[in-house]
Amino acid sequence: MTPKTSLVLLSVLIPLCASARDEYTRTFDKSLPVQSGEKIWLEHKFGDIVIHGRPQQEVIVHADIRISASDSDLAKQYANQVEIVVQSGAELSIRTKYPDTQRSFGHRDVSFSVRYDITVPETSPLVVRNSFGAISLSGVKASSEIYNSHGEIRFRDGRGTQRLQNSFASVNVAGNAGDVTIDASNGSVDASAITGSATIRDRFASVTVAGVSNGVSITNNNGSVSVTDCGGAGSVKNSFGSVAVRNFRGDLIIANTNGQIDALNVAGSVDIRNGFGGVRFADVKGQLSVSSHNARVEGSKVGGTVTIRNSFGAVVVDGVSGAIEIHNQNGEIDAYSSARGACKPITLHTSFSRLRAHLPAEANYRVFAKTSFAHVRSDFPLTVAGVLSEGEVSGTLGSGQCEMRLTNNNGSIEILKTAQ
């Protein structure tokens, strides 16, 4: 074959290859009235669903039925056999019915998808099921149940109790007046602007929540959790991802196993339990309780009582206005009390590490400090009563209003005056 012949042949073959398959699109349109509050069911597969809630008593269904086949006749033949089944009665149901490819079309390669655009009365409760296609809802002002797999769920500007369940794709909620429950297994969750509560369960992806007014409950396993500007009762459980809560108006419980925990600016009390991840906190108005292992615990500005248990990690707390109780093992302790007025008790214990209590100049404590194989040192003059040795001191600091108990093994104890 000469080069010239090859060129001519190529110019013919390339377009032929490109046109090896044909696509055909058929549209389906139907409008029908529904009763006020009538439930609408939609069951679908292979294609996106877009739902708009409108102040009307009519359902408008539009569907694009798209087929790809080896030739246009086959594509058209298949498209004509795809059914959009709309049944009305006590409830309205919409269902996509695909023909059996094997039975009707042998082994020929037909591929298909159907995309819905549906307008519903905004007060009609919805139940939507889809797979391999996204679901997008906006303006739904009634309770709904949305189930999807392998396609994202997007929910906008709704009202009512919403339940959204997905696997292998994300769930995104922006704006709902009412409670929202989200179950996701392997897709990220992003929920914001909810005037109600948010209950979220996920397993292997990140959860981001912002602007939930009436309580947040999140259970995750192996993904980060972020909660910002929320209120009510807060509960976050995680295992292998970080947890960060910022600007929370209410009491907060956080449990994690192997990830960092941050709790910043919390109006209520905070209860933190962690296994092998660090803990940071700041601006906690209420009480703070931390239980951790093998990691550093640090933070500042706590209005209420601080109780911390740790092992194999340092504990550093600054600006505590309430009582302080810290039990550590093999980790140093630095505790800064900022208690003014009424005396707040302090109990600090560790071993094999340094222990330091930092007090304001006007502190008034009955002091008991004891260590072994190290010494006790104080910036304050102590009125000693009873025992006085290098490793043990009992005495009074100022007027001795309340108790300060400092104990250590194999580590020093220091009572230090905070710089004014």
Add this chain to the structure above:
Amino acid sequence: MKFECGDLDRAMANSDLLPEAREHFKTCAACRREYRLWNEISATARELHEEWDTPALWPAIRETLQAERKPEVFWWKQWKTWAIAAALAIAVAVPLGLWRHSQATRTTAPTTPDFLTEQALREVETSEAAYRQSIEKLSKLAAPKLATASSPAVVNEKERLSLLDSAIAETRANVASNRFNIRLQTALADLYRQKQETLHEILNHDAKN
């Protein structure tokens, strides 16, 4: 240290930074992808590495260079090349344009592509086969670790693998009857990617501990 995308190169050169990098990957898809590609390239490079003696190589190169030291006529200065290229472009563009025009008038043109072309499907299926091969290799490597998994992290990854396997089986069953559907093929590719990443995590976790 707060790990950022700019630190990725350093992390690849310095294994001390890898724990922070891995933490960063959990929230950064771009870096995760880059790291995965880097791993794949490294693995492929290791497999391809061969050494052999080539005493005759340099003399041969020198001879070739000497033989080619004569006035060069660049291909783009040759009018014949331009003429052929133009003819080819016209020959391809005109029938293709006509075909597309006929398609547009025959059916309602979809606004977004829902289906693969034959060529794209072949490429997707080739990639899928390569992915599956790579996953099989990784699975074999990870099998002993998974069989004796005791750490909570590996048990957790094992659980994720089982979730991904069931999703892959479900998606493949659907792909079998809807092969040109882009969303299905994308979902399947994404599941394979996640499985590969999870296996990497298991192997890396074991190396780390």
